[in-house]
Amino acid sequence: MRQILFIPLIFLLIVPPAAALTTSDCYDCHSDEDLTKSVAGAEISLFVDENVFGQSIHGDMDCTDCHEDVADAEDEHEEILEPVQCGNCHDDPMDAMGVGIHSPDVAQVKTDLPTCAHCHGKHDILPVENVRSTIYDLKVPNTCCQCHASEEVASRHPGISSDVCSEYEAGMHGIVLIKSGMIFSAVCNDCHGSHDILPADNPSSKVSRTNINDTCGTCHAGIVQTYNSSIHGKLLAEGKEEAPTCPSCHGNHRVDRAMDDQFQVSVTDRCSGCHHEESDTFRDSYHGQVTGMGYAQAAQCSDCHGAHNILSKEDPLSKIHPANLVETCAACHPGAGVNFTMYIPHADYHDAERYPYLYYLYLAMVILLSGVFTFFGIHTLLWFIRAQKEEKNKRA
Amino acid sequence: MSEHTQVANTEAEERWYMRFVYYHRFLHALIITSFLGLVFTGMPLKFSETGWAQTMAHYMGGIQTAGFIHRVCGVITFLYFFLHIFYALYYVIKLRDEPFFKWLFGPNSMVPWIKDLEDVVGHLRWFLGKGERPKFDRYTYWEKFDYFAVFWGVGIIGISGLFLWFPVFFSKFLPGWVFNVAIILHSDEALLAAGFIFTIHFFNTHLRPEKFPLDDVIFTGRISEEELMHERPLEYERLVQKGKLESLRTTPPTKTLKLWSRIVGFTAYGFGLVMIIFIVYSALREIH
Numbered sequence: 001m002r003q004i005l006f007i008p009l010i011f012l013l014i015v016p017p018a019a020a021l022t023t024s025d026c027y028d029c030h031s032d033e034d035l036t037k038s039v040a041g042a043e044i045s046l047f048v049d050e051n052v053f054g055q056s057i058h059g060d061m062d063c064t065d066c067h068e069d070v071a072d073a074e075d076e077h078e079e080i081l082e083p084v085q086c087g088n089c090h091d092d093p094m095d096a097m098g099v100g101i102h103s104p105d106v107a108q109v110k111t112d113l114p115t116c117a118h119c120h121g122k123h124d125i126l127p128v129e130n131v132r133s134t135i136y137d138l139k140v141p142n143t144c145c146q147c148h149a150s151e152e153v154a155s156r157h158p159g160i161s162s163d164v165c166s167e168y169e170a171g172m173h174g175i176v177l178i179k180s181g182m183i184f185s186a187v188c189n190d191c192h193g194s195h196d197i198l199p200a201d202n203p204s205s206k207v208s209r210t211n212i213n214d215t216c217g218t219c220h221a222g223i224v225q226t227y228n229s230s231i232h233g234k235l236l237a238e239g240k241e242e243a244p245t246c247p248s249c250h251g252n253h254r255v256d257r258a259m260d261d262q263f264q265v266s267v268t269d270r271c272s273g274c275h276h277e278e279s280d281t282f283r284d285s286y287h288g289q290v291t292g293m294g295y296a297q298a299a300q301c302s303d304c305h306g307a308h309n310i311l312s313k314e315d316p317l318s319k320i321h322p323a324n325l326v327e328t329c330a331a332c333h334p335g336a337g338v339n340f341t342m343y344i345p346h347a348d349y350h351d352a353e354r355y356p357y358l359y360y361l362y363l364a365m366v367i368l369l370s371g372v373f374t375f376f377g378i379h380t381l382l383w384f385i386r387a388q389k390e391e392k393n394k395r396a
Numbered sequence: 397m398s399e400h401t402q403v404a405n406t407e408a409e410e411r412w413y414m415r416f417v418y419y420h421r422f423l424h425a426l427i428i429t430s431f432l433g434l435v436f437t438g439m440p441l442k443f444s445e446t447g448w449a450q451t452m453a454h455y456m457g458g459i460q461t462a463g464f465i466h467r468v469c470g471v472i473t474f475l476y477f478f479l480h481i482f483y484a485l486y487y488v489i490k491l492r493d494e495p496f497f498k499w500l501f502g503p504n505s506m507v508p509w510i511k512d513l514e515d516v517v518g519h520l521r522w523f524l525g526k527g528e529r530p531k532f533d534r535y536t537y538w539e540k541f542d543y544f545a546v547f548w549g550v551g552i553i554g555i556s557g558l559f560l561w562f563p564v565f566f567s568k569f570l571p572g573w574v575f576n577v578a579i580i581l582h583s584d585e586a587l588l589a590a591g592f593i594f595t596i597h598f599f600n601t602h603l604r605p606e607k608f609p610l611d612d613v614i615f616t617g618r619i620s621e622e623e624l625m626h627e628r629p630l631e632y633e634r635l636v637q638k639g640k641l642e643s644l645r646t647t648p649p650t651k652t653l654k655l656w657s658r659i660v661g662f663t664a665y666g667f668g669l670v671m672i673i674f675i676v677y678s679a680l681r682e683i684h
Contacts, residue, residue, distance in 0.1 A: 283445070286560065286579055292444040293459035335564045343563075343572030349580060358576055365584040372588060376596040382523035387605040 021073055026063045037079060053123040086116045096195035109157050112147060119143050135194075138177065140187040141168060159199070164253045171254035184219075191215050207252075209245055216246045227308040231315075242274060258307070261296035271301045281346040297332075304328055304345065411621040413644040415613055419483060424614050426476040427546070428660070432667045433469035435590045437462040439671060442583050443678035452674075470557055477550045503533035503631065506544070512537040533630040538600050549589045556582040590675060594668035602661070610665075615657030616649035 029035060030048040037044050053059055064071040069082045087094030097103055097116075104110045119134060126133035134143045145165040147153045154162035168174045168188075176185035189197075191207055198205035206215045213236070217224030227233045227246075235243035249270045250256070256263045268291065272279035282288040282301070290298040304320055311318035319328045325341040333340065347355055349362040416424075437456060440449035456462045492499050501509045515537050518530035535543075556578035559566050563575055602611050606627075613619050625632045635641040649657075 286441075286575075289441045289444040290459055290463075293441065293450065293453050293462075295459045333564050337567060339570065340564060340567035340572050343567075343575050347573075347576045349576075355576075358580065361577060362580055362584070365580060365588075369584065369588050369591075372592065373596075376592070379520070379523075380596060380599050382520070383604060384599070386523045386525070391605045 021064055021070060021075075021077070023062045023064075025075075048123050056121075056123060056125050057127050058123075058125060083115075084117075090116075093195045099198075100193070100196040101199055102197060111156055112153050114147065118146070135189075137183040137185075137187055138181070140189055141165065141174070141177070144188045167253035171251070172257045173255055186219060190218070212245050212247060220246075223308050230306075230308060230310045231312050232310060244274070248273070261294070264296040264300065265291050265294055267300040267302050275301075277348075278346055281348045285345060285347070287345065299332055299345075303332065410648065412618045412646050412648045413621065413624055413641065414617055414646045415619040415624075416617040418617070421614065421617050423476050423480055423483075425660075426472055426479075428664050430469040430472035430476070431589075431593065432664065432671075433465055434473065435586070435671050436667070437466040437469070438586055439590065439675060439678075442587070443674070443682070446678050446681060448674055448678065467561060470554070470561070473550055473554060477554070503535070503634070506535060506540050508537065508540050508544075512540060531629045532627065533634075534628060536628075542597055542600075545589070545592060549585060552581050552585045553589065556585075587675070587679075590671060594672040594675075598665065598668060602665075610658060610661045612649070612654065612657035612661060615660055616653050618646055618649050620648075 027048070027050055030046055031050055033045075033047045035046040037046055058066070066084045066086075067081055068085075068088075070077040093116075098105060101107055102113050104113055107113055121134055126136075128135050130136060131138070133139065148160075149162055149165035151162045154160045169178060173186045176182050177187060193206045198208075200207045200209075200212075202208060203210055205211060213224050213227065224246075228237070232244050236245065250258075258264075268279050268282055268288065278301075283292060287299045291300050306319045309317075309319075311321075313320050315321060316323060318324065322341075326336060326338060329336040329340055329343075344355070344358075347358055349355060349358040352359040436452070440452045440456075440462065441459070443449045453459045453462050456465065488496070488499075494502065494504075499505055500507055503511075511533070515530045515532065518527060519537075521527040522529045559570075559575060559578040560582060563572075566574065601607065601614075602609065613623075619627075632641075635644065
């Protein structure tokens with residue numbers, strides 16, 4: 001019986017010690033918190049927390065599953081290891097990374113490019129639904145903003161702005177996520193994608209002109225449906241250059257809440273980029289003037305024309321189709337009737353051809369004002385000179 | 397005040413006559429306050445794109461508050477307008493002491509007549525040193541112009557203002573484009589009124605060398621004998637002739653009344669000056 005028990009020990013003696021490193025072999029050294037190496041004068045920790053790794057998504061795997069080049073090492077191994085090849089298992093994300101802007105093959109400036117570990121971590125990688133994961137919805141902006149909030153990084157990459165993170169935080173998506181803690185809010189990768197992120201000028205990008213509305217529509221489905229049947233949506237479908245997409249009016253990283261006064265008083269600024277003349281005539285009108293003074297209740301573009309549902313005046317469904325005008329005006333002016341709708345909201349009294357009566361009325365006012373001020377201006381000036389002389393004579 | 401007047405004041409006890417009774421002064425006070433209120437709350441809207449306008453509206457408690465003040469001052473305007481109409485009717489029916497047409501085209505009426513036209517020409521000739529200064533009566537031609545400017549202004553600005561205040565009501569029997577007309581009239585008439593009052597009226601009445609810095613007759617109601625003789629010789633002569641002068645004799649303005657007049661007058665100046673700078677600045681910017 002004793003002899004039988006010795007057999008395994010004999011094996012141990014015969015077989016040369018540890019042909020491959022086991023995970024526990026690794027921990028023999030790497031559980032030492034003070035274990036470091038020096039690279040170009042910098043101390044780099046080589047400590048691996050057994051607990052953290054054990055709880056990570058890769059916790060059941062062995063060190064050598066990823067650090068393949070040390071699998072054959074005996075006891076001690078080369079100081080410099082080959083980079084871990086996540087793509088050996090994760091081939092789909094790896095392929096996607098290869099075509100995205102973060103790939104050295106795509107990026108124009110090849111510094112600061114993130115590797116898997118920059119976003120996912122190393123020994124502490126957790127599944128996406130784990131609240132402590134770097135790619136959990138609430139954490140995604142933090143992860144991306146490690147680089148994208150940095151002015152230094154931005155300065156090395158033309159076309160990249162370091163404002164995107166603060167803009168995002170100030171916008172509705174950021175507020176809902178960060179202040180309200182709601183994970184359904186859009187985070188970076190919801191719009192930009194994850195591994196295959198492409199710049200907006202690339203037609204395949206999720207945020208390109210052709211795709212951005214669909215991207216927004218993944219959440220705002222109803223709005224995009226309405227928009228698609230609007231005059232803007234039809235123009236966009238026809239491939240017209242000037243057709244607006246969601247960010248044309250709502251911005252991109254900072255998407256403000258449309259119900260806020262701040263947004264309401266700046267609607268004209270959003271439309272004026274294309275509709276110059278209409279914006280100018282609106283700003284000259286009473287509605288435009290009080291809006292300009294910050295009165296959000298006054299009618300601005302979308303109150304009469306609609307927002308996502310803007311249609312041509314000829315369309316019977318349009319808010320400004322003659323058949324619907326009474327209803328549109330009455331939304332703010334209860335009791336308004338057909339007479340009321342004869343008001344010309346975009347009147348231009350400088351335009352003699354289109355609004356002759358208003359033009360000549362305005363001209364008459366200009367003549368009246370100039371006449372009065374010219375006569376009394378001269379009258380006053382002459383009087384002043386004469387009266388000065390008289391006063392002087394009196395004193396003398 | 398000239399040295400001459402000061403000498404007269406101290407040497408002999410000067411005689412004072414009532415030119416404007418309480419009612420006149422009260423209506424003028426209503427005009428000052430409501431007019432300044434209207435201009436201050438209205439002009440920022442006319443020049444809403446300037447930074448000044450935004451700041452002014454901000455300190456008035458926002459454009460909504462400014463709009464409220466504007467409407468309150470509008471109501472005061474209608475109030476003094478009708479108070480004056482009642483007074484004018486009362487004058488014509490009760491106070492008038494001469495036949496209607498004689499009064500209407502005479503010196504105690506505001507209606508401009510041939511004498512006023514002659515005075516305009518005569519005054520202009522005097523400016524150019526080509527004649528004597530015309531002898532003025534109780535109301536000069538520029539005072540009549542001011543008076544009818546208010547009438548015309550309240551009519552045009554007031555009615556167009558009501559249109560813009562109650563558009564739904566007026567659209568019951570008027571087409572909507574009257575609001576386009578109303579906004580042009582309201583806005584440009586207001587510019588005329590403010591520009592006129594804060595420059596021409598201020599100069600004609602207060603700032604010209606003979607009156608500088610302030611003619612306080614409208615505030616105290618009292619005019620000195622010397623001023624009456626010099627400024628309105630025809631009225632003086634007529635009152636003497638008809639033996640009515642003594643009935644207008646009154647006490648000299650007290651120090652408190654004089655001080656109060658100056659406070660009110662200079663405050664109105666100050667506001668007017670601020671507004672005229674704002675208007676000129678904004679108008680020039682708009683042209684630019």
